[in-house]
Amino acid sequence: MKRLNILFIDDDEVERMKFSRVCRKSNFKPIVVAAKNGEDALTKLENPISDLIFLDLNMPKMNGLEFLKILKSHDTLKYIPIVILSSSDNHQDLKACYELGIAGYMIKPLRLEDYTKSITTMLEYWSYNELIS
Template identity: 50%
Template sequence: MTKNLKILLIEDNLIEIMKMKRTISLLELKHTIIEAKNGEEGLQFLEDKSYLPDLILLDLNMPKMSGIEFLSILKNDKNLCHIPTVILTTSDNQKDLEECYKIGVSGYVLKPLKYDDYVKKITAVLAYWSINELKEY
């Protein structure tokens, strides 16, 4: 049985936010998307422990606070470190990839240029996390 996810999308690019929403709609998924335009907004949202997301989709290259900085803070917080976090980025920098896995990221997905390829990747990511046995905290 698949679960409808509460997804925190931390992304500063409006086009990428619209692309994600369009994909969710196209796939007719009932997931809830909560938007944060940077890591600081993401952390502010996470302060409300009564409505934590099931999954965080995180861009790496953002103003104010990078995805890696956000990830470090998240994974060092005993109340938040359990939330699966998947990087969605255009960065194929090996150092970024290694750093994210050292910190404790759940996945690292490169955003493809072609929309059809993007839909396939997002489909796979969301399908996995909607059937994964997520523990409620």
């Protein structure tokens, strides 16, 4: 099992705190770097290179789709798995994200127990994934 370096991108401070808390309480103890939008995230990608990115779609300055397009056009960063974690259940958003090469799309669960279970399941999957070395 690998200890993941995760970049979590969401403009909502409560969401950033909730995600970090769920990660800290999990058995996987990933290192979480938080960014408040796509622009902020681009400055935090290099040190160290993230193993996994959780990305919100609806953000100011640079939204999730804009960030995704930039990342997927980069020669080395385009291989980082990206999981969309959004409140949007818009089918067009879903389709656009998969066309750009995301690894998964999750609607943010409203109940904390459901949110914790979903995030923990993702952490478990990616901690054991052979693509991440």
